[in-house]
Amino acid sequence: MLVQKYTLLPGTSYATPYYVAQSARPGPTAMIVAGIHGNETGSIQAARRLVRMLGTDELRLHTGRLVIVPTVHRRAYRQRIRGVPDLNRTFPRKAGQTAKHPLSAALFDTARRYRPSWYLDLHEANGLSQQNSKVLGQTLITDPGSRSVSAARKIIKGVNRTIRAKSQSFNLRLHELPGSSRTAAARILGARTVTVETGWSLPFSTRVQYQIDVVRRFLGEAGLTKS
Template identity: 35%
Template sequence: MPTDATPTGASLEKKQLAVGTRDATDLYIIRSGKAGPVVMIVGGVHGNETAGYRAARIVRNYQISRGTLLVLPEANSRAVNQGVRYVSGQKDLNRCFPTSSSGAADTRLSREIYYTLKKYNVDWLMDMHEGYNYSRLNSSSSVGQSLIYYPSSSTREVASKIVNNMNSGISTSYRKFSLLRYPTRGSLSRAAGQYLGVKSFIFETCSRDSLSTRLNYQLRAADILLGSLGMK
């Protein structure tokens, strides 16, 4: 509910995607009441990547000073509930999004997530993920501790700012974040950047760090993004 500290015209709306299915999940729409960018932050695409969905749950309670913030904390709610990457019989949600400009997402859930980007004219997308190893140790098998963006000059500028901020507090070289390009095909971030023109990136922490450290990284990255846009 609005409080005395809530900007005039601000509102919080909760909607459900994939209503009436086992994959139903909540979308939070935080409006500042002032003109500005539209940012979407997603967690829980993989249900065993704990820091991502826990951080997104915190972000859903943010107040912003301008623009609109969409938060999908548990994109794959069934997988989150079971603590698995995706449940038996499901396709990996991070491979369910369009792989061509005329293509469609594979499932009702992925179609509704993708439609949300278009419906709200999302400008920026941050997809919170985790890898099981540090990318600087073995990037061919895991991209933990990295930011993977779809190339554009403005996306690179913010992405570099996030990575530099993270690395300034990390002394061990292999634990530092890497700045990578081109999210994997079929991912939400890749489809959003390539086919919708959204400034998009995946932010990956590493599950070898403590949960509190990973949460801190995820939230700092979200705060830097929003702060760069004058929203926080």
């Protein structure tokens, strides 16, 4: 399987690599981004590990194409900060608009070029949603009325069966967030979009594994890998 490395904004202080894996068989395109917020390190590590898994054939595409941007905001990641301004409020809100930051513009232009059917945005958040319905830790988020709702419910059900500590189980949140990469990809590109939020209070290795598990299940649901 061919995996090629490219760079967003090469030659600038925002330069960051991304990877494109191409199966020998035609099929849908999925896109995974992480590190829009530089302090959400579990999701970044999960995306980086997924790239390594592609390189060793531990993760192999059955059909289609997979685009991974492991660390979108490397400057914020180096400082372990969310980022100023919040990059996830700078994406275009409707067709014809331009993004408000060079990184969000470059990322969205890349998404526009590959036209993913599925777009997963990996994040981390405070709290555990099983214990507090107002927090986002351990949730999958998509826009109300999204075509990804049924798949998200299915993935949550499958993941939760594997979780022994029920306080760590995932929940679904339906929430449109204008300016975010997820809502931009849904509104403008028509992609099925989901934000994956693991809970910061969990051990780092546990968060990384949850992220990888959720992504792999979505890739199976999208038809890129064998379920």
